[in-house]
Amino acid sequence: MGRKHIITLTAIMMVIVFCVFVLAKYDIWGHSGMTFGLDLKGGVYLEYQADFGNISSADQQGRLAETKNIIEKRVNAWGVTESEVYVAGVDRIVIQLPGFENIDDAKQLVGKTAELIFREQAISINTSLASDVNASDTLVAVASVSGFGVGDVFVIGSTASTAEMQTIVDIDSVNGAFSITPGFAYSHLVGENVIDQWTPATGLVNGEEIALTGIYLLPNCYVGLNQQTSKPEVLISWNSDGATLFSQITTRLVGEPIGIFLDNGLISAPVVNEPIPDGKGVITGMSLDDAQTLAIQLNTGALPLTLHEIRTQMVEPSLGESSLRWSLLAGIIALALIFVFMTAYYRLPGFVSCISLLIYGAMLLTIFKLVPVTLSAAGIAGVVVSIGMAIDANVLIFERLKEELRGGKTLGLAMELGFSRAWPAIRDSNLTTIISCAVLFWFGNAFGAMSVMGFALTLGIGVVVSMITAIIVTRAFMRTILYTPLAKSIKLFLP
Amino acid sequence: MIDFVGKRKLFFIISVVIILIGLVFILPVGPMGLKWSIDFTGGSTITMHFEQAVSQAEIMSVMTSLGHSEAKVQKATGQGISENTFIVRTKKLEEHVQDPVTGNTIAEQQKIKEALVAQLGAMEITDSYDMTATMARSVANKAVIAVVIASICIALYVAWAFRKMKHAFRLGVCAIVALIHDAVICLGVYALMGTFFAVEVDAMFITAILTVIGYSVNDTVVVYDRIRENSLKNPGLPLATVINNSINETIARSINTSMTVLLVLLALFLIGGPSIHNFVFIMFVGIIAGTYSSIFIASPLLIEWESGGLGRVLRRFSLRRRALAKG
Numbered sequence: 160m161g162r163k164h165i166i167t168l169t170a171i172m173m174v175i176v177f178c179v180f181v182l183a184k185y186d187i188w189g190h191s192g193m194t195f196g197l198d199l200k201g202g203v204y205l206e207y208q209a210d211f212g213n214i215s216s217a218d219q220q221g222r223l224a225e226t227k228n229i230i231e232k233r234v235n236a237w238g239v240t241e242s243e244v245y246v247a248g249v250d251r252i253v254i255q256l257p258g259f260e261n262i263d264d265a266k267q268l269v270g271k272t273a274e275l276i277f278r279e280q281a282i283s284i285n286t287s288l289a290s291d292v293n294a295s296d297t298l299v300a301v302a303s304v305s306g307f308g309v310g311d312v313f314v315i316g317s318t319a320s321t322a323e324m325q326t327i328v329d330i331d332s333v334n335g336a337f338s339i340t341p342g343f344a345y346s347h348l349v350g351e352n353v354i355d356q357w358t359p360a361t362g363l364v365n366g367e368e369i370a371l372t373g374i375y376l377l378p379n380c381y382v383g384l385n386q387q388t389s390k391p392e393v394l395i396s397w398n399s400d401g402a403t404l405f406s407q408i409t410t411r412l413v414g415e416p417i418g419i420f421l422d423n424g425l426i427s428a429p430v431v432n433e434p435i436p437d438g439k440g441v442i443t444g445m446s447l448d449d450a451q452t453l454a455i456q457l458n459t460g461a462l463p464l465t466l467h468e469i470r471t472q473m474v475e476p477s478l479g480e481s482s483l484r485w486s487l488l489a490g491i492i493a494l495a496l497i498f499v500f501m502t503a504y505y506r507l508p509g510f511v512s513c514i515s516l517l518i519y520g521a522m523l524l525t526i527f528k529l530v531p532v533t534l535s536a537a538g539i540a541g542v543v544v545s546i547g548m549a550i551d552a553n554v555l556i557f558e559r560l561k562e563e564l565r566g567g568k569t570l571g572l573a574m575e576l577g578f579s580r581a582w583p584a585i586r587d588s589n590l591t592t593i594i595s596c597a598v599l600f601w602f603g604n605a606f607g608a609m610s611v612m613g614f615a616l617t618l619g620i621g622v623v624v625s626m627i628t629a630i631i632v633t634r635a636f637m638r639t640i641l642y643t644p645l646a647k648s649i650k651l652f653l654p
Numbered sequence: 655m656i657d658f659v660g661k662r663k664l665f666f667i668i669s670v671v672i673i674l675i676g677l678v679f680i681l682p683v684g685p686m687g688l689k690w691s692i693d694f695t696g697g698s699t700i701t702m703h704f705e706q707a708v709s710q711a712e713i714m715s716v717m718t719s720l721g722h723s724e725a726k727v728q729k730a731t732g733q734g735i736s737e738n739t740f741i742v743r744t745k746k747l748e749e750h751v752q753d754p755v756t757g758n759t760i761a762e763q764q765k766i767k768e769a770l771v772a773q774l775g776a777m778e779i780t781d782s783y784d785m786t787a788t789m790a791r792s793v794a795n796k797a798v799i800a801v802v803i804a805s806i807c808i809a810l811y812v813a814w815a816f817r818k819m820k821h822a823f824r825l826g827v828c829a830i831v832a833l834i835h836d837a838v839i840c841l842g843v844y845a846l847m848g849t850f851f852a853v854e855v856d857a858m859f860i861t862a863i864l865t866v867i868g869y870s871v872n873d874t875v876v877v878y879d880r881i882r883e884n885s886l887k888n889p890g891l892p893l894a895t896v897i898n899n900s901i902n903e904t905i906a907r908s909i910n911t912s913m914t915v916l917l918v919l920l921a922l923f924l925i926g927g928p929s930i931h932n933f934v935f936i937m938f939v940g941i942i943a944g945t946y947s948s949i950f951i952a953s954p955l956l957i958e959w960e961s962g963g964l965g966r967v968l969r970r971f972s973l974r975r976r977a978l979a980k981g
Contacts, residue, residue, distance in 0.1 A: 198929075204730060204741070227786075247699055248783030262732070472732035474741060475710065477929075485925050493921035497914050504910065536858055536930055540865045540937060543922070547915035547941075548872060551907075554914075555876065558907045584879035587815045588872045591829075594811055595804040595868055602800035611797055614861045618868055 167635045171518070178521040181528060193528055194258040196535025197243060199483040201475040202257035203265040207466035209250045214464075219250070222463045227252055230269045232459040237268055237452075252466065255474060258533055262471050264448070270466050271422060273456035275373030277408065278357035278418040280428075357418045357425070362407035364400050371408060375401025378458040382450045385443065391450040393442040395457065402438025410434040421453065486539060494520075497550065505557045507651040508637065512553035515632040519549050522624050527617075538617040545621020548589065552629030555581040564653045571641055578634050585626060592622050659898040662954035669835060669951060676842015679849050688845050691854035692724055694787050694794065698747040700763060701730075701781040704738040708774045713740060716773050720766060724854060739780075746784060788857075797860050801837070801867060805830045808871055815875075816882055821960070828955045829874045832947035836870045837863055839943040840936055847932065858933040866940025869915070873908060874948040880904045881953060893960050897953045905949060912945040 209226065211219050227246050234242045234256060243255040259265040359370035380395045397405050408417065409431050416428040419442055427444030445453060476483065497516070501509035523542065527534060534542075560577035568576065596619035603612030640646055658665075679686050710727045717725040726743040747762040763782060770777055809826030816822040840863055847853035880900040888896065916938060923934040958967075 201728065204728075243788040245696070245788045246786040248785075251783065253699070253785065472730045472735045472739075475729040475731065477726050477728050486922065486930075489921040489925035490918075492925065493918035496917045496921065500914065500917065536861075536933060539922075540858075540861050540933070543915065543918045543937075544865050544869050546918060547869065547911060550914045551872070551876070551911040554907050554910050558904075562903075580883075583883075584876045587812075587879055588875040590815070591808050591811055591871045591875050592868050594807050595871065598804035598807055599800050599864065602796070602803065611793075611800060611860070611864065614864055618865070 164635065164638055167631065168639065171632055171635055174522065175518060178518075178525040181525045182521065193524070194531045194533045195483055196533050196538065197255050197257045197474075198477045198536050199486060199534065199539075200257060201473065201477075202242075202255055203259045203262050204470070204472050204474040205254045205256070205262075205265060205269060205468070206247070206470040207252045207254075207270060208469050209252065210465040210467055211250065212465070223250065223252070226462050226464045226466070229459050229462055230254060233268055233455050236455040236459060251469065257535070258531070262473070266468065266471065267449075268452050268455070270468060271456065272462045272465055273373070273453070274422055274461040275376070275457060276420045276423075277360045277371040277405075278420055279360040279408070279412055280357055280416060280418065357420065360404075360408045360412070360417060362404035364403055369400070369404060371401065371404045373457055373461055375404065376457055377401075378460075380454045380457040382447070382454050383441075385441075390443060391445060391447040393445070393450050393454050393457070395440050395442060397438040397440070399438075402436075405438060405440065406434060406436045426453075486536075490539075497546075501550070501553075505554075506653075507640065507645060508553075508557045508560060511636045511640070512550065512557070512629075512633055514636065515553070515628045516546070516549060518632055519546075519624055519628040522628070523621060526620055526624070532616055532620070533613060534617075535613065538613050541614045541617030542621055545618055545625055548592065548622055549625030549628060551588075552581070552585045552625055553633055555584050556629065556633065561653055564649065570646055570649065570652065574637055574641070578630070582630070585629060589622050589626050593619055596622070655899070655902050657898060658901045658950065659894050659954055659957060662950070662957065665946075665950035665954065669839075669947070673835070673838050673842060676839060676845065679845035680841055686845065686849045688841070689848040689852065689854040691856035692726070692743060692745055692787075693856045695745070696785050696787040697743060697745045698763070699781075699783055699785045700742045700744070700766070700779055702740050702742060702767075702770070702777055702779050703736055704740070704770075704774060704777040706775045707738055708740075710740070712774055713742065713770065716770055717742065717744070717766070720769055722766075723852060743785065793857075794855070794860060797864070801864070804867075805833060808833075812875065812878070816878060819882055819885060824956055824959050825878055828952045828959070829871055829878070831955060832874050832944075832952035833867050833870045835947045835951055836866050836940055836943040840866055840940045843939050844932075844936055847935075853932050858930070859936060862933055862936045862940065865937055866944055869941055870944035870947060873911070873944050874952045876907065877901065877904050877948050877953055881956075894957050897957060901949055901953060908945055908949055912941055915941050 209219075209223055211222075214222060223246055227244055230252065231242070231244045234244065234254070242257065243253075245253055247253045254265075254269050256265050256269075359372075361368050361370045363369070375397050377396045377398050380393055383392055383394050384390070385392050412431045413433060414430065416430050418428045419426045426442060429443065442450075442453070494516070498510075498513045501513055503509070505512070523545075526532070532538065556577050559581045560573055563573035563576045563580075564570070566573075596615040599611050599615035600619065603615060645651060681687060710729055713727045714725065717723070717727065722744045724745055728741045728743075730739040730741055744766075747766070749761055750759045751762045751765055752758070753760045753765060753768075763779065767777070767779055809823070809830050812826035812829050813823040816825050819825065844853065844855065844859060848855075877900060880903055881897055884900050884903075885891070885893070885896045919934050919938050919941065923931060923938070959965075
């Protein structure tokens, strides 16, 4: 046996071990089991009611449809293909998602408005309550701000235990409100209704004062790991207006915190070290899951309506309670029939191709589990056809092998010729299929036709893997047979 | 060796007849035409709660007997959800239908409730509303555009892959003709099923058509490969002979490959449950059409093109049209 041949066999063995390992372990690298579609395994069912607030009734349906579209985009960006999102009645949105075991994760993804706002700390104080106080005092109402100046230090807070030390950095001479930042020792205390406030961070674009929000983000946010802390972070980039605002705000706030708020909740408040002119930024302070959800939400935009949860439940498969079990059984029986057929018709090579078909199946399932690919009836159609193509590659080779054997070639030569002659047909036929899958995938992605995308993905992966198994795995096994006594009986190859 | 090429006119006629019959049923006249499912049209949703244990299949059979075979029934489970709660999605329910027992006019939802209570025991409808489509109708149109773009890419690739042959571009075009042939046959059969068995075009049908198209091209290219090999090996032979030899040499492979796919589909059809019957059936039809077209349509069409037969047919057709336009 040649060295190359042994290396190939070893590599195949390693792939098999890897696949078995991935498939046998239910939980692996954050993937639990296979992901099946709503039609085969059911999923999470969420029902929301839209809060129209003071939106005019003429605009309501438009906003609702827009909200539905954004939810669909979020779901698709998450990788859940074959979800169902629809508007129900006049003010409800129903979402069915396969592949979520935890309802809360699903709610986090679709139900959140995801409005991102950047704020700065500015503390306005009710001037009627301000006054000189002693350090030991806690809550004192004061009468005026006269006598205070920039650099004076305060303790503020609603109670003594939550009071924080603040420095006056700016005083509005007209209405007496002043801004302070954290730090330092204190000498004064101000009244109880004064708490630190975050006000929208604004800048000037074309002479207009504009608050910096998620609207100005480019839809290419992604999750990365910080190199120093190895904590997850969302990397964002601003469009040109956003970059201008961000540059102005970071220039103004050097040494001060900038508050990043999602749906009015503070995510993090990093201190600005230096002005950031290039329109890039990071958001930290989240778990990896939250960071991934946030990146999707920032890329797809905030919902134009606030949603209230009405109902959350799990639903069973739409194709019937045991559709998955039956489909699997059908698959096993079909495989058994193929085995019988291939072995009866092509003898030993047919049997070998069955073994590589099993390896093909294991590789395919492993990829589906790790990507993860949602398997629905549509996806299974893709798999069925790719099984056909996997067998087809073998059939092409074996038909050639038979031809060469009939032509009087020796087994070893006939085998090599069989593979090399069948290769152009396998290559061209599968490449055309891969090309159409690529077009369909791109198209489904660009125009939101999700089932088209899911199908193209399963078929495309299936065809690539089938080419690999036919050309590498079947060939390696067949070459191995040449070294065994089986090779002496030509009847095993030529019925 | 069988003379497939000599009988090509017969094969063309068979295909044309089948396609024409299909096209008649695709035309949206009276009960004919493709029917859109609730995936595309939207409809009504009813949430119901039964007092006794019932199964999804039982509800489904009652819904079918009421003429709602399109219904999607899902059992709801989870915390705070009472046992035996189901979500039923149907076509848009009518406000006014006749009560089969009393003859009075009632809402269709009421009629469904009465039938379910009569057959499955006490139940109440906890919620109901109209719903929009889960899939925009435009998805179907978009899928068509996607297929057109994919076809152009395939034709270009085939023309390039077979560039050593004369008129390589014709091979690409004929592969696309075979692909359209298969898709149209599937559409026709589906329209026929829609006319007689109220079968509807749903999201799964679109996938089935895409599957068939993928298979069809794959199958055609394998035959082309053999034609390429044989014509390069014997440059003197006439194209018709080369093609006939190639079809004969690849027919065992074509049939065997289709057999394995059909075996899988047969197993899915028999075991996979009634909800995927239409889906599997149309794939079955499509795989047979795809195998047929790659043997009897794509390559023989090349001969017609080469011999000018195709040009003659087209000219005659356009002359007749011109004559019709004049007269």
